[in-house]
Amino acid sequence: xxxxxxxxxxxxxxxxxxxxxxxxxxxxxxxxxxxxxxxxxxxxxxxxxxxxxxxxxxxxxxxxxxxxxxxxxxxxxxxxxxxxxxxxxxxxxxxxxxxxxxxxxxxxxxxxxxxxxxxxxxxxxxxxxxxxxxxxxxxxxxxxxxxxxxxxxxxxxxxxxxxxxxxxxxxxxxxxxxxxxxxxxxxxxxxxxxxxxxxxxxxxxxxxxxxxxxxxxxxxxxxxxxxxxxxxxxxxxxxxxxxxxxxxxxxxxxxxxxxxxxxxxxxxxxxxxxxxxxxxxxxxxxxxxxxxxxxxxxxxxxxxxxxxxxxxxxxxxxxxxxxxxxxxxxxxxxxxxxxxxxxxxxxxxxxxxxxxxxxxxxxxxxxxxxxxxxxxxxxxxxxxxxxxxxx
Numbered sequence: 001x002x003x004x005x006x007x008x009x010x011x012x013x014x015x016x017x018x019x020x021x022x023x024x025x026x027x028x029x030x031x032x033x034x035x036x037x038x039x040x041x042x043x044x045x046x047x048x049x050x051x052x053x054x055x056x057x058x059x060x061x062x063x064x065x066x067x068x069x070x071x072x073x074x075x076x077x078x079x080x081x082x083x084x085x086x087x088x089x090x091x092x093x094x095x096x097x098x099x100x101x102x103x104x105x106x107x108x109x110x111x112x113x114x115x116x117x118x119x120x121x122x123x124x125x126x127x128x129x130x131x132x133x134x135x136x137x138x139x140x141x142x143x144x145x146x147x148x149x150x151x152x153x154x155x156x157x158x159x160x161x162x163x164x165x166x167x168x169x170x171x172x173x174x175x176x177x178x179x180x181x182x183x184x185x186x187x188x189x190x191x192x193x194x195x196x197x198x199x200x201x202x203x204x205x206x207x208x209x210x211x212x213x214x215x216x217x218x219x220x221x222x223x224x225x226x227x228x229x230x231x232x233x234x235x236x237x238x239x240x241x242x243x244x245x246x247x248x249x250x251x252x253x254x255x256x257x258x259x260x261x262x263x264x265x266x267x268x269x270x271x272x273x274x275x276x277x278x279x280x281x282x283x284x285x286x287x288x289x290x291x292x293x294x295x296x297x298x299x300x301x302x303x304x305x306x307x308x309x310x311x312x313x314x315x316x317x318x319x320x321x322x323x324x325x326x327x328x329x330x331x332x333x334x335x336x337x338x339x340x341x342x343x344x345x346x347x348x349x350x351x352x353x354x355x356x357x358x359x360x361x362x363x364x365x366x367x368x369x370x371x372x373x374x375x376x377x378x379x380x381x382x383x384x385x386x387x388x389x390x391x
Contacts, residue, residue, distance in 0.1 A: 006343050007036040008107075009071060009080035011064045011095045012087035014040030014050035016182050019109060020086045023136075026335030027084070033343055037071060037080055039064040042091070064095040072102050082107055082132070082346050088186040089194050093118040096133075100125045105132040105346050107339070111204050111375070112368025114194035119365075119372040126365045130356060132345040134338060135371075137208040137363040139265055141334030142283045143300050143321055148213045148267070148276055150317060151288070156309065157271030163250040165210040167202040168264040172236050172256035175229060188234050196225060196375045197234030202265075203254035203378075204371040208363055209267050210252060211370070213276075216244040218252070220390045223378030228257045240378050243388075252374075284328055301325025338362045 008027050013020030027033045037059040041047040044062030051060020061067035064083075071079040082105040085095050093113045096106050100122065112135055113119045126133045139145055151157065176184040186192040187201055194200050211217065221242045225235035236257045242250040255261070265280035275289040288296040288309060296309055302325050305313040320337075323329060341361040348354040357364050373391055381389040 003032055003347075004077055005031075006033045006081045006346060007079065008033055009067055009083045010035060010038035010040065010058075011067070011083060011085045012040065012091065013038065015046060017086060018183055022138075022332055022335050023084055023086060023339075025332050026339045029332070029336035030340060030343075033339060035084075037061065037067055039067045065098065068095070068098050068102055068104065072104070076350065080104065081350070082342070085109060088192045089114050089200065090192045093122065096122055097125065100129060100131060100133070103129065103131065105342070105349060107134045107136065107342055108368075109136045110208075110363075110368065111135075111194065111200045111371050112365065113372060116369070116372045116376055119369040123365045123369050130349075130354065132342060132349050132354065132357065133365040134342045134357075135363040135365065135368040136335075136338065137205060137212075137367070138331070138334050138338070139205060139209060139280055140212050140362060141337035142280070143317075143329060143333075143337070144278060144283055144286050144298075145209070145213065146317060146320070147298065147300075147303070148269075148278050148286055149215075150313065151276060151286075151310070152214050152269055152271075154311065156273070156311070157269060157276060158273035160214055160216060160244070160246060160248045160269060160271050162248060162270040163210050163214060163216070163244070164266075164268040165206040165250065165252045166264070166266055167206045167254045168258045168261040169202065169254075169256045170259040170261045172198075172229065173259045175231075177232075188232055188236075190233055193234060194375070195234075195379050196238065197227075197232075198236050198254050198256045199225060199238035199375055199378055201254075202256070203238045203240075203252060204375070205265055206254055206267075207252050207371060207374055208367060209265065210250060211367070212359070212363070213267060213278075214244075214269060216246055216248065216250075217370075218242045218250070218374060218377075218391050219245050220388050221252075221374075221377055221381060222386050222388055223381035224386060225378060225382040238378070240374075240381075283330060283334070284325075299325055300329060 039061045040050040085108040221240045224239040226237040238254045269276040277287040377389045
């Protein structure tokens with residue numbers, strides 16, 4: 001007997017929003033999930049009009065408050081099973097809190113909230129209710145990211161000495177926000193984006209990539225937040241020099257004024273025995289450098305365990321790719337992998353067998369809290385003449 005399809009509700013995503021589109025493609029990716037309802041805009045009239053004109057039928061609501069209240073009146077199977085929040089940062093906390101208190105699992109865009117107090121409050125509710133919560137750090141969904149995690153965490157590189165985690169773009173090198181680009185307008189507005197522009201938007205991705213792959217945590221940092229574009233109130237260039245909890249050092253850096261760079265997220269991990277290099281713009285592969293040996297390039301779908309470097313590789317990791325090697329997985333596949341894992345936890349939650357998520361498959365609410373604490377520390381350091389600030 002086939003599984004009941006999981007119903008998803010959207011908060012945000014109307015009026016030309018971008019990130020809703022890869023999410024909804026990922027939701028429909030496997031045929032086991034579907035978007036059924038939405039509150040697409042803060043203006044109720046616009047929200048309902050957007051729903052009427054959506055590319056497929058869905059139930060439109062004038063607000064997320066109305067959607068959550070009305071959906072919870074319906075029996076399981078007819079109401080939404082989890083909510084996806086794809087609003088600007090300042091509208092993450094409200095719908096997430098309301099959904100959690102109603103017993104609805106939450107899949108939320110990053111960063112988690114705009115304040116640490118809000119993030120910690122959501123974490124407390126998640127723990128109290130033992131309810132699934134995912135923060136949409138997309139790039140954890142790449143199979144190659146998960147393979148990097150296996151390599152580093154099983155000690156194949158030895159003790160980690162240095163990590164360079166970066167996300168470099170160039171799309172805000174000029175006054176993009178003055179050209180009617182909605183995605184730029186809210187990202188440079190402190191009221192909507194929070195205390196950090198570039199750091200909150202993409203620096204948190206670089207931090208999450210470091211933490212997920214290495215298992216290491218930032219203990220203290222020096223922060224440098226700079227706005228190179230005249231008149232911009234939030235940083236468009238973000239640099240932190242970090243000390244990690246094993247004594248290693250790291251750069252976690254991001255830029256949105258580096259002309260020529262598109263979505264250049266990357267990670268280099270230097271250990272006592274070797275180096276791992278990975279780039280999001282080439283997500284099918286990872287590179288291992290060992291002393292006195294040719295570079296080892298590992299491709300998705302072409303992994304051979306016990307090859308002289310790799311030891312045993314978990315069967316689940318080898319079986320995870322969805323298409324044959326040579327047919328590239330990419331951005332939408334990464335989103336789909338996160339929604340696939342989250343669906344499993346939503347189903348377990350509904351049948352009473354959910355035991356919590358440890359962060360091995362997707363970023364949790366606690367990962368989101370760490371991201372906000374990291375931004376706070378970077379801002380504090382930047383404002384205090386770049387002094388070291390403890391996390």
